[in-house]
């Protein structure tokens with residue numbers, strides 16, 4: 001049986017005939033900021049968080065890099081899959097490290 005991993009579904013069109021499989025909706029929440037050596041900060045965000053949430057945490061911590069992405073709908077889980085970007089900033093610029101496998105484009 002096929003399966004499809006979704007969160008907000010804001011980038012998804014569904015066939016009126018339905019989907020012959022299982023749709024997984026990621027609902028994990030949580031954001032942790034860790035100060036590292038040499039002035040770097042590691043931000044860990046669960047896949048079910050709205051993308052705007054870690055962006056806001058980062059801005060409040062004085063970080064920059066993806067602050068222009070705050071108004072984009074969707075979740076952290078989808079951001080590295082599609083490399084969410086706007087106004088010259090994109091998620092890959094801040095080196096996200098998904099801790100769960102990200103499916104190849106075109107695969108559920």
Ligand SMILES: Cc1cc2nc3c(=O)[nH]c(=O)nc-3n(C[C@H](O)[C@H](O)[C@H](O)COP(=O)(O)OP(=O)(O)OC[C@H]3O[C@@H](n4cnc5c(N)ncnc54)[C@H](O)[C@@H]3O)c2cc1C
Pocket residue numbers: 004005006007008009010011012026047048072073074075076077078079081082083084085086101102103108
């Ligand atoms: C009004 C509007 C404005 C937008 N503006 C921009 C913009 O400026 N720049 C931009 O880049 N995008 C933009 N988008 C697109 C937006 O970024 C995506 O619609 C959104 O990020 C998708 O997130 P989602 O959580 O709804 O993912 P879904 O639509 O549910 O999924 C999108 C993809 O991510 C995968 N995925 C989702 N969650 C996970 C997970 N936990 N693990 C693995 N794979 C997962 C899905 O399988 C699917 O392939 C815009 C969309 C809208 C509606």
